[in-house]
Amino acid sequence: MKKYNFSAGPAILPKSVMQEAGEAAIDFNGMGLSILEISHRSKEFTAVMDEAVSLVQELLGLNDDYEVLFLSGGASSQFFMSAMNLLNENDTAAYINTGTWSKKAIAEARKFGNINVVATSEDENFSYIPKHYEIPGDAKYVHYTSNNTIFGTQFHELPKTDLPLICDMSSDIFSRPLDSSRFGMIYAGAQKNMGPAGTTLVVIRKDMLGKVTRDIPTMLNYETHIKKGSMFNTPPAFPIFVSMLTMRWVKANGGLEGMAKHNEAKAKILYDEIDRNPSFKGVARKEDRSLMNVTFVPVDDGITADFLAACDAAGCSGVKGHRSVGGFRASIYNAMTQEGIQALVDVMKGF
Amino acid sequence: MKKYNFSAGPAILPKSVMQEAGEAAIDFNGMGLSILEISHRSKEFTAVMDEAVSLVQELLGLNDDYEVLFLSGGASSQFFMSAMNLLNENDTAAYINTGTWSKKAIAEARKFGNINVVATSEDENFSYIPKHYEIPGDAKYVHYTSNNTIFGTQFHELPKTDLPLICDMSSDIFSRPLDSSRFGMIYAGAQKNMGPAGTTLVVIRKDMLGKVTRDIPTMLNYETHIKKGSMFNTPPAFPIFVSMLTMRWVKANGGLEGMAKHNEAKAKILYDEIDRNPSFKGVARKEDRSLMNVTFVPVDDGITADFLAACDAAGCSGVKGHRSVGGFRASIYNAMTQEGIQALVDVMKGF
Numbered sequence: 001m002k003k004y005n006f007s008a009g010p011a012i013l014p015k016s017v018m019q020e021a022g023e024a025a026i027d028f029n030g031m032g033l034s035i036l037e038i039s040h041r042s043k044e045f046t047a048v049m050d051e052a053v054s055l056v057q058e059l060l061g062l063n064d065d066y067e068v069l070f071l072s073g074g075a076s077s078q079f080f081m082s083a084m085n086l087l088n089e090n091d092t093a094a095y096i097n098t099g100t101w102s103k104k105a106i107a108e109a110r111k112f113g114n115i116n117v118v119a120t121s122e123d124e125n126f127s128y129i130p131k132h133y134e135i136p137g138d139a140k141y142v143h144y145t146s147n148n149t150i151f152g153t154q155f156h157e158l159p160k161t162d163l164p165l166i167c168d169m170s171s172d173i174f175s176r177p178l179d180s181s182r183f184g185m186i187y188a189g190a191q192k193n194m195g196p197a198g199t200t201l202v203v204i205r206k207d208m209l210g211k212v213t214r215d216i217p218t219m220l221n222y223e224t225h226i227k228k229g230s231m232f233n234t235p236p237a238f239p240i241f242v243s244m245l246t247m248r249w250v251k252a253n254g255g256l257e258g259m260a261k262h263n264e265a266k267a268k269i270l271y272d273e274i275d276r277n278p279s280f281k282g283v284a285r286k287e288d289r290s291l292m293n294v295t296f297v298p299v300d301d302g303i304t305a306d307f308l309a310a311c312d313a314a315g316c317s318g319v320k321g322h323r324s325v326g327g328f329r330a331s332i333y334n335a336m337t338q339e340g341i342q343a344l345v346d347v348m349k350g351f
Numbered sequence: 352m353k354k355y356n357f358s359a360g361p362a363i364l365p366k367s368v369m370q371e372a373g374e375a376a377i378d379f380n381g382m383g384l385s386i387l388e389i390s391h392r393s394k395e396f397t398a399v400m401d402e403a404v405s406l407v408q409e410l411l412g413l414n415d416d417y418e419v420l421f422l423s424g425g426a427s428s429q430f431f432m433s434a435m436n437l438l439n440e441n442d443t444a445a446y447i448n449t450g451t452w453s454k455k456a457i458a459e460a461r462k463f464g465n466i467n468v469v470a471t472s473e474d475e476n477f478s479y480i481p482k483h484y485e486i487p488g489d490a491k492y493v494h495y496t497s498n499n500t501i502f503g504t505q506f507h508e509l510p511k512t513d514l515p516l517i518c519d520m521s522s523d524i525f526s527r528p529l530d531s532s533r534f535g536m537i538y539a540g541a542q543k544n545m546g547p548a549g550t551t552l553v554v555i556r557k558d559m560l561g562k563v564t565r566d567i568p569t570m571l572n573y574e575t576h577i578k579k580g581s582m583f584n585t586p587p588a589f590p591i592f593v594s595m596l597t598m599r600w601v602k603a604n605g606g607l608e609g610m611a612k613h614n615e616a617k618a619k620i621l622y623d624e625i626d627r628n629p630s631f632k633g634v635a636r637k638e639d640r641s642l643m644n645v646t647f648v649p650v651d652d653g654i655t656a657d658f659l660a661a662c663d664a665a666g667c668s669g670v671k672g673h674r675s676v677g678g679f680r681a682s683i684y685n686a687m688t689q690e691g692i693q694a695l696v697d698v699m700k701g702f
Binding site: 001002003005007008009010011012013018019021022023024025026031032033034036037038039040042072073074075076077079080084104107108111189191195196197198199215217218219220232233234235236237238239242315317318 | 353354356358359360361363369370373374376383384385388389390391393423424425427428430431435455458459540542547548549566568570584585586587589593668669
């Protein structure tokens, strides 16, 4: 049976990428060696790293003001590393709280500076994106989470500010075009839209750096990794390789414009069914609905188990909702096909 | 042509492991999904994590006093995390300096406590293991690097102390039996003897924890990961999976006793040729020679390029020595076969 993976992360990757990744784990580029066993200093792997960096630059339209790093430790490590590297103890940063991941980012940043939460949608269980807020003039940056995996909301416009934006883009990076010049820093755990678990993309504008006075352990200092092109220590080679393959696929499929068109069309099919079908209702406010994570609940709780069983029977896996929201969640990242969406919609039509 | 991978790390893994890893990247256990795309919370992946932890416990003979973690960030992150988690600012720890990695561990630990370097072999470019030293009575632990990848030395006996040992075992873990009860903590980047780059094994005795007063970012606190079974955030799933496969292979091939026998026999063939062949000489003192990384130099520098070309022609890759030592280095971890050693020795015999 064909499987459609609606898991929130680690998540679906293009079939061709998984095929190529599997083959390279056995024999990479006809070297007679696996990508898993070659030195990160070999010319074969440095070519992978160079291409990965260059694809990020190209897809995000980055100019020379930006550095591109592949680190490890997940977005969860960037919650504290961003503040540790960019904020002195008496500095202020503005944070927008749109859910679980924003809250964690806020809690970790508070260990390093004054964190001013300028807006939150916690009053309605994070079912919307706050749009009106005042940002203190002395803030060094504005941090937000562009897409909220758990609650199914997404910023469809950048926060209104002249300050540099810092964004946790883990769950919607490379899903739509971006004005990268507005960002002081972008970070993303790979395992949603970029690759498998195990590497974290960090894009940082150089002028954000060199302003803090604290003593930072070498491995936690962005400058360490910038100086060594993400090779200060052995990088997570295979996750970076698979991310590179995924970015190649994004580029070959129309780049970020192509992804946006494809993602809008896919999401529309699913949201249209949610709005049409009297058995279901959407969780997020319509104008803030995520094109990546579609959250919906049954009108009658009694159908939940039957619906999930019918999803399984149709090959649709990972549709169970997160416990903070309940109901259902379909994660429909770049690699999800219209065919997959249609399979899920067909199940919904039976209810 | 058959390839023999003598790379220092990322390094050779068993052929069967790379084959199985590649197949799982395409379809894991007949699920119709790749190991790269399934949720870390799925029962299929939690079974992988559980088996990985249980194999570590079994191979190292750990009792219930120890916790087993799979983290990321490499051994380089453990250089500071160990001291950050285990040492208060006024506490003292004893460190033995046997080379590049020990020095880095010392430098990072100094940010968090009083580091007393009780012994060093820097006077002879780290070509031996110091054996006589005094450890201050108030030290909380003794840190050492069990095998020195760059210089080709290895501790063949544990440091003499009643204090808990903390050991960077990145390049010889699972290569020989171990009295694990002597250790307060063991850590190892996967990419030499355990798996591919991207995960770090941390084994920690519970009574080492809970003694520091500093405020530690959540992701850097061992207790965070202990409480969540290495699943506080999305773990580096594929590197952990491949490490699990490698440990299965170690167990199936005689466990640590089997590895030791195999490693001793392999290393003997190579060291015997180094000692016999007038064109080469060994770098490390004989009694401290590493069974994992065999360092040797040409008696006449003029043969270096020819020898490396002959290695390449025979399928022996990664034999070039590290710049700190020069000459040649053959890394012969668990997965290196006697056939591979013989191929290299055959090349040496031509000189």
